[in-house]
Structure formats: structure tokens, C-alpha cells
Amino acid sequence: MRGPLSLIDIDQLSSEDIQWILxxxxxxxxxxxxxxxxxxxxxxxxxxxxFYEASTRTRLSFEVAAKRLSADVLxxxxxxxxxxxxxxxxxxxxxxxxxxxxxxxxxxxxxxxxHLLSLWVEPRIINAxxxxxxxxxxxxxxxxxxxxxxxxxxxxxxxxxxxxAHSRVARSxxxxxxxxxxxxxxxxxxxxxxxxxxxxxxxxxxxxxxVIPDCDVLYMLRVQLERQAEGLFPDxxxxxxxxxxxxxxxxxxxxxxxxxxxxxxxxxxEISAEVADDPRNIVTDQVVNGVAVRMAVLYMMLxxx
Amino acid sequence: MSAQRLLIRGGRLLCPFTGLDGxxxxxxxxxxxxxxxxxxxxxxxxxLGAEGLLVSPGFTDLHVHLREPGREDEETxxxxxxxxxxxxxxxxxxxPNTDPAIDCVPVAEAVLRQAAVxxxxxxxVVGALTKGxxxxxxxxxxxxxxxxxxxxxxxxxxxxxxxxxxRRAMEYVRIFDGLIISHCEEPSxxxxxxxxxxxxxxxxxxxxIPAAAEEVMVARDLILAELTGVxxxxxxxxxxxxxxxxxxxxxxxVRVTAEVTPHHLIFSDxxxxxxxxxxxxxxxxxxAADREALREGLADRTIDAIATDHAPHSREEKEVEFDxxxxxxxxxxxxxxxxxxxxxxxxxxxxQDVLAALxxxxxxxxxxxxxxxxxxxxxxxxxxxxxxxxxxxxxxxxFASLSRNCPFDGQRMRSRVAATVQSGAIxxxxxxxxxxxxxxxxxxxxxxxxxx
Numbered sequence: 112m113r114g115p116l117s118l119i120d121i122d123q124l125s126s127e128d129i130q131w132i133l134x135x136x137x138x139x140x141x142x143x144x145x146x147x148x149x150x151x152x153x154x155x156x157x158x159x160x161x162f163y164e165a166s167t168r169t170r171l172s173f174e175v176a177a178k179r180l181s182a183d184v185l186x187x188x189x190x191x192x193x194x195x196x197x198x199x200x201x202x203x204x205x206x207x208x209x210x211x212x213x214x215x216x217x218x219x220x221x222x223x224x225x226h227l228l229s230l231w232v233e234p235r236i237i238n239a240x241x242x243x244x245x246x247x248x249x250x251x252x253x254x255x256x257x258x259x260x261x262x263x264x265x266x267x268x269x270x271x272x273x274x275x276a277h278s279r280v281a282r283s284x285x286x287x288x289x290x291x292x293x294x295x296x297x298x299x300x301x302x303x304x305x306x307x308x309x310x311x312x313x314x315x316x317x318x319x320x321x322v323i324p325d326c327d328v329l330y331m332l333r334v335q336l337e338r339q340a341e342g343l344f345p346d347x348x349x350x351x352x353x354x355x356x357x358x359x360x361x362x363x364x365x366x367x368x369x370x371x372x373x374x375x376x377x378x379x380x381e382i383s384a385e386v387a388d389d390p391r392n393i394v395t396d397q398v399v400n401g402v403a404v405r406m407a408v409l410y411m412m413l414x415x416x
Numbered sequence: 417m418s419a420q421r422l423l424i425r426g427g428r429l430l431c432p433f434t435g436l437d438g439x440x441x442x443x444x445x446x447x448x449x450x451x452x453x454x455x456x457x458x459x460x461x462x463x464l465g466a467e468g469l470l471v472s473p474g475f476t477d478l479h480v481h482l483r484e485p486g487r488e489d490e491e492t493x494x495x496x497x498x499x500x501x502x503x504x505x506x507x508x509x510x511x512p513n514t515d516p517a518i519d520c521v522p523v524a525e526a527v528l529r530q531a532a533v534x535x536x537x538x539x540x541v542v543g544a545l546t547k548g549x550x551x552x553x554x555x556x557x558x559x560x561x562x563x564x565x566x567x568x569x570x571x572x573x574x575x576x577x578x579x580x581x582x583r584r585a586m587e588y589v590r591i592f593d594g595l596i597i598s599h600c601e602e603p604s605x606x607x608x609x610x611x612x613x614x615x616x617x618x619x620x621x622x623x624x625i626p627a628a629a630e631e632v633m634v635a636r637d638l639i640l641a642e643l644t645g646v647x648x649x650x651x652x653x654x655x656x657x658x659x660x661x662x663x664x665x666x667x668x669x670v671r672v673t674a675e676v677t678p679h680h681l682i683f684s685d686x687x688x689x690x691x692x693x694x695x696x697x698x699x700x701x702x703x704a705a706d707r708e709a710l711r712e713g714l715a716d717r718t719i720d721a722i723a724t725d726h727a728p729h730s731r732e733e734k735e736v737e738f739d740x741x742x743x744x745x746x747x748x749x750x751x752x753x754x755x756x757x758x759x760x761x762x763x764x765x766x767x768q769d770v771l772a773a774l775x776x777x778x779x780x781x782x783x784x785x786x787x788x789x790x791x792x793x794x795x796x797x798x799x800x801x802x803x804x805x806x807x808x809x810x811x812x813x814x815f816a817s818l819s820r821n822c823p824f825d826g827q828r829m830r831s832r833v834a835a836t837v838q839s840g841a842i843x844x845x846x847x848x849x850x851x852x853x854x855x856x857x858x859x860x861x862x863x864x865x866x867x868x
Contacts, residue, residue, distance in 0.1 A: 199732075199735070199736060200736065200737055201735060201736070219737065220739070221737035221738060221739040221740065222620055222621035222622050222691075222738065222739070223620065223621075223622070223691030223737065223738045224737045224738075226690070226691050227691055227737065227738075230690075241621065242621045242622070242739070243621035243622070243623075244620060244621025244622075245621065276618075279621060282618070282619075282621065305617075305618035306613045306614050306615065306617060306618050306624050306626075307614045307615025307616070307617075307618050307619075308618065310615045311615075311618075
């Protein structure tokens with residue numbers, strides 16, 4: 112399969128594309144269990160991690176994925192983006208292009224930055240998270256993880272809980288889960304719901320307790336402290352009382368419910384310590400699966416030439 | 417030395433001031449129209465052929481940013497006034513958000529002097545409403561009026577957050593029945609926003625500026641205008657609800673006028689899907705339903721004028737991440753082609769309504785005596801020749817403006833300004849080669865004969 116020139120968001124992938132990525136990831140998963148965890152698939156290719164925002168797991172995950180495919184990996188940890196000081200995004204991209212990199216994996220605090228890069232330079236662009244816009248590889252690894260946990264995504268009742276408005280993970284997951292036939296409910300206070308949410312085809316609820324008994328997946332989003340400073344909810348105590356996942360709520364959920372989280376978890380805020388450690392919480396699997404899914408994405412974008 | 421004579425012959429005269437619509441000739445002597453009629457004498461006159469063209473009064477742009485003083489790399493008064501002429505604007509009103517701001521007599525005097533030296537479009541100054549546009553103390557509006565005749569004031573670029581200060585400004589300019597131009601944007605609601613808040617901002621992951629950010633200040637200023645009796649002009653109106661409030665206020669007898677930009681009439685928030693920073697403007701491009709309401713408001717005269725909000729920005733300020741890009745688009749040289757192509761040629765708005773919003777509408781906003789304006793004997797000869805049977809690609813690269821942030825760049829256009837006469841002098845003529853015209857006619861004939 113010849114991949115797209117850039118992976119910006121889930122919207123651009125068909126369900127067949129997604130199916131292909133998930134199946135390819137499955138075959139790559141085995142590589143990570145070998146004594147020598149490496150295949151020569153992308154030997155001679157160079158990918159760069161261009162990260163304008165702090166990230167540990169996504170950057171490491173991409174780096175491990177690329178190295179297991181034998182690609183050369185450069186890490187470019189740019190300082191927080193600033194147009195007023197330092198080199199512009201465009202100049203940085205032109206520099207990387209001049210060095211002959213084959214793909215740029217970019218994380219940026221500005222929505223649309225990966226799309227603009229794809230217009231400016233030749234190397235393939237992979238979006239590793241842009242502002243509040245999209246995080247397509249997270250959504251793909253979530254699909255992969257859920258499929259492993261439940262067998263099938265189609266028909267799953269998924270509750271995405273928390274700060275939907277500011278979350279790129281929520282946007283990409285909503286698209287990905289819906290595309291693969293899951294039934295998504297967005298749960299959170301009205302102040303954390305994005306504008307025009309009714310046009311996204313998901314149900315919306317402000318009451319987690321009402322949703323809990325009828326869901327197969329509880330996807331808990333990270334709550335950022337700065338949202339309280341913006342006046343979007345009164346304080347963390349009230350937030351976790353109304354929208355946090357604790358043992359009491361877990362008891363009212365179906366027994367085989369799957370708990371997911373993009374990490375890093377705020378224990379005691381959106382998820383209690385007991386639930387964080389509950390075996391039904393697959394957050395660690397999500398991290399493990401991230402490597403295989405990103406190998407599949409890199410292979411889709413760079414392999415097969 | 418006898419005055420220069422100019423005879424405009426062969427076109428269709430269309431004048432929103434007088435209601436004139438039909439074939440005719442215009443004889444200009446010196447700065448003024450001497451006669452309008454048939455078979456006017458051409459002895460000693462330069463003849464400007466207008467066969468097949470529309471002849472209209474010059475346009476007035478109520479809202480431009482000329483960037484001088486302060487950002488002469490982006491625009492100067494001379495380059496902006498030349499861009500105006502090319503766009504058919506014989507008069508432009510420049511906003512005071514320069515550096516330093518045009519908030520006192522010396523700065524305003526310097527701007528007017530530069531405009532006189534340039535000798536291109538007439539430049540009228542809009543003075544700042546508060547000192548340094550800081551929204552804290554009133555600027556010396558009375559002095560700017562008394563010494564320079566400036567009678568319109570605005571802190572355009574941001575809204576006046578303090579309602580009491582706005583009330584005082586409105587009361588104060590009653591000394592000379594001045595005009596307050598309000599940039600309606602409640603800062604606490606708009607803060608951090610990058611585009612119109614709605615489905616598309618969510619999809620693109622960009623922070624939204626809700627329609628309410630404009631509407632709460634439109635409501636406040638309409639109420640204060642009714643209280644104070646001031647003449648209030650709403651700059652770059654962008655939402656359906658704002659239009660409705662202005663409509664109601666007019667019915668109540670409030671002395672309010674409003675302007676809309678070509679880009680708000682033509683684009684909507686959906687057009688930002690590619691994160692194109694030339695479409696990042698303030699107020700933001702609104703929803704398709706808002707755009708529809710703006711068009712209706714223009715057709716029923718709730719909105720008096722079309723103004724470009726010409727806002728030049730350097731490439732460094734635009735060729736960046738969407739979050740970091742400056743707000744604003746240039747508009748003087750694209751306004752007429754874009755309005756004609758997107759709205760008139762498509763039948764969405766009537767030619768007469770669009771022309772009115774570019775000529776007598778702005779004059780009404782400025783409180784000018786309409787009997788002395790337009791295509792009539794004795795009026796200042798500000799006259800345009802408009803070619804409405806064209807087909808070409810608009811190229812910002814060739815603009816007189818020093819900036820290139822034009823969202824219409826590269827579009828195919830059906831009309832162009834063929835010539836601009838300002839104060840009786842031909843100050844701009846399109847260099848569209850005659851050969852191209854013939855070629856086009858020829859190919860049409862060719863097509864016809866092929867069909868036969």
C-alpha cells in the first residue's frame with residue numbers, strides 16, 4: 112500500500128485505510144517480542160522528531176517505532192513555538208528538508224502547523240499532535256487497543272469523558288471510533304464542550320452517572336489545571352466529584368467495562384488511584400500498542416518504494 | 417492657463433446619488449463636472465473613451481489602514497493612496513492605529529501632509545478616540561476637529577471596553593456633531609480567539625471568537641447612542657444578530673450606520689479549512705448564515721456601506737502558524753473585482769445596491785451633502801470607468817499596495833477598474849492591453865463560427 116503524503120488527521124483516512132493500519136500493526140507487534148527487535152524495512156530512511164511541545168511518551172514511541180524499522184532518527188526538540196523570536200517554523204522545515212529527511216514527525220501547540228508544513232516542504236509529514244486539532248496516531252493506537260481488549264470496535268458504546276473542548280485526543284478519537292462503527296457519547300460539563308458539538312454526530316451528556324451503566328468503554332481525558340484558572344469549572348474537588356472515575360462508579364459500570372486514558376494520568380482528579388491500578392484500565396497496553404501502530408504508520412508513509 | 421478639459425464618452429452612466437442610469441457623456445473642466453448630456457463639445461478636451469464600460473462616481477472606502485507612521489514596510493500613505501486609485505476609491509478614510517497613533521493634531525497633520533504630497537486618492541483621517549488608543553482618556557478630539565476638520569473618531573483595532581468612557585466620548589463629540597466609529601469587540605469574550613466560534617473552529621482545533629463578542633458591544637453602543645444622540649457607525653459588522661439590532665435601532669430613530677467588508681460578504685468560516693492565514697481577519701469570517709444576513713442587510717440598506725478594512729501585513733506576519741499570524745487582509749485593489757464577480761455577476765446582489773454601498777452609502781455615513789456629489793454638474797469630478805465584461809486572474813503580485821495578504825489572489829475575475837478620475841484628473845488607467853480585448857472578441861467569434 113502506498114500511503115498518503117501526510118498524516119494530518121483521522122478524517123483523511125477511509126475505514127479501509129484504518130483497517131490496513133491495524134492489521135499491519137498486528138504483524139509488527141511480533142517484532143517487539145523478538146530477541147533482536149529490529150527489521151530492515153526502512154533502512155536508509157531518515158525521520159525527524161520535530162517537537163515544539165514537551166512530550167515524553169509520544170516522542171519515545173515514535174523513536175522506538177522508527178528504530179525497530181531500522182530508520183535513522185533525529186530528534187529536534189524545538190523550544191516552545193514563538194514567531195517573534197528564533198527561527199520560524201517554515202525555516203526550520205526548509206532546513207530539515209535540505210538535510211534530506213524523508214519524514215517529519217511534528218508536534219506543535221498551534222493547530223494546523225503540520226498541515227502548513229505539508230504545504231511548504233517535500234518530506235512526508237506525520238502529525239504527532241497539533242494544538243486542539245488532532246492526534247491521529249493516538250486515535251489509531253486507541254482503536255488498536257480497544258480491538259485487542261474487546262475483539263471488535265463496531266457496536267462498542269464509548270464514553271469520552273472530560274475536557275472535550277480543548278482535547279485533540281477527543282477530536283481524533285471521536286472521528287476514529289465513529290468511523291469504525293462505535294457509538295460515542297461525549298461526557299463533561301457544558302463549559303468543556305466544544306462549539307457546534309451537536310454537528311459531530313455524537314451524543315452529549317453532562318451526567319456521568321447516567322452514562323456509566325450503559326457503556327462498554329470509559330475513556331477518561333486528562334484535565335489540565337489551567338482550565339480551572341480560566342473559570343471553566345469551580346475547582347478540582349468538584350470536578351472529580353462530578354466527572355472523575357472512582358471505585359464507586361466502577362461498581363455501577365458493566366463488569367467487563369474497559370477504561371482508557373491517553374496518559375499521563377492525574378490520579379485523584381479524572382481517575383482515582385484504585386481505578387488507575389484496576390486491571391480493566393488498559394492505559395499500559397495503550398503505550399505498548401503505540402509502538403506497533405506507529406511502526407505501521409511509518410511503514411505506510413515510507414515503505415514500499 | 418485655462419483649465420484642463422476631459423470628455424468621457426460612450427459609456428453607460430450609473431449614479432446612485434442622482435438615480436441617473438443610461439448612455440451619456442460627461443464633460444469635466446478643471447476639477448469639476450461641467451456638463452452631462454449628449455454630443456458635448458470635445459474641442460480642446462482629452463477624450464476618454466468608455467464604450468462598453470460602466471461610468472460610476474468614485475468609490476469611498478470608510479475603513480483602511482495605511483500603516484504610516486510606524487510600519488512603512490507594510491504600507492505608506494502614498495502606496496495606499498495609489499492602491500486606492502487602482503481599486504476605484506477616490507476617497508479613503510484612514511484608521512488611527514498607527515505608531516504613534518493618530519490621536520492629536522501634529523500626527524494627523526503629518527498624515528494629511530503626506531497624502532497631499534502623494535496627490536493620489538483623497539485621504540480623510542479618522543482620529544483616535546482615546547489617547548494612544550489605550551482606552552483610558554479621551555484624545556483631543558475637539559482640537560483635531562477645530563484645526564483640521566476631522567470629525568470621525570475611533571479606537572479601531574480594539575473595542576472600547578469601558579462603557580462610561582464610550583458614553584463620554586459620544587457626548588463630547590456632540591460639540592461638532594462628530595461621528596463615533598465603533599470596533600465592536602468585547603475583549604473578555606474574544607480573548608485568545610483565532611476564528612469564528614462554531615462547528616468549524618472545533619473541527620480545526622482553533623480557539624473561537626463567539627458572535628456574542630461583537631453583539632454585546634453592538635447592543636451596548638446602540639443603547640448609548642440612543643442615550644447620547646450621537647452619530648454612531650458600526651465598523652465591519654459581521655453577524656446576523658448585529659445586523660438585526662442595527663435594523664431595529666434605525667427603526668427607533670437611532671442615528672446609526674454600518675459597514676461590511678467584501679470578505680465578510682463573500683467568504684465564511686468554512687473557507688479556513690486549509691488554515692490560510694490571509695483569511696485570518698478580525699472580526700473573523702462568520703458562518704454561512706451570518707453571511708446571508710449581511711447580504712440581506714446590504715440589500716435592504718440596514719448596512720449603508722461596503723468598506724475594505726484594508727489591513728496590510730508583512731509576509732513574516734502571515735507566513736506562520738495560524739495562531740501566530742496577524743489578523744487582517746488587504747482589500748482595496750480586490751474589492752470591486754471580487755464584489756462584482758462573486759455577488760453581482762452571480763445575481764446575489766443587484767449592481768445598483770453594490771454601487772450605492774461604495775458611493776452614496778459612505779457619503780451618508782460621513783454626513784456629506786449629497787447634492788454636491790455624484791455624476792452631476794458642479795460636483796467634484798471623481799469618476800470611474802468599470803469594465804464588467806472581463807475575464808482575468810487577479811494577481812496580488814502586481815498590486816500597488818506594499819503588502820500581499822490578499823485572500824482573493826489568483827481568483828478569476830469578471831470585472832476591473834479600467835480608469836479612475838479623481839478631482840478631474842485621470843489618475844489611473846488599467847494597462848489591460850487593447851490587443852487582449854480584441855483577441856478575446858476574436859476568439860468568441862471563432863467559437864461562434866465553429867458552432868455554426
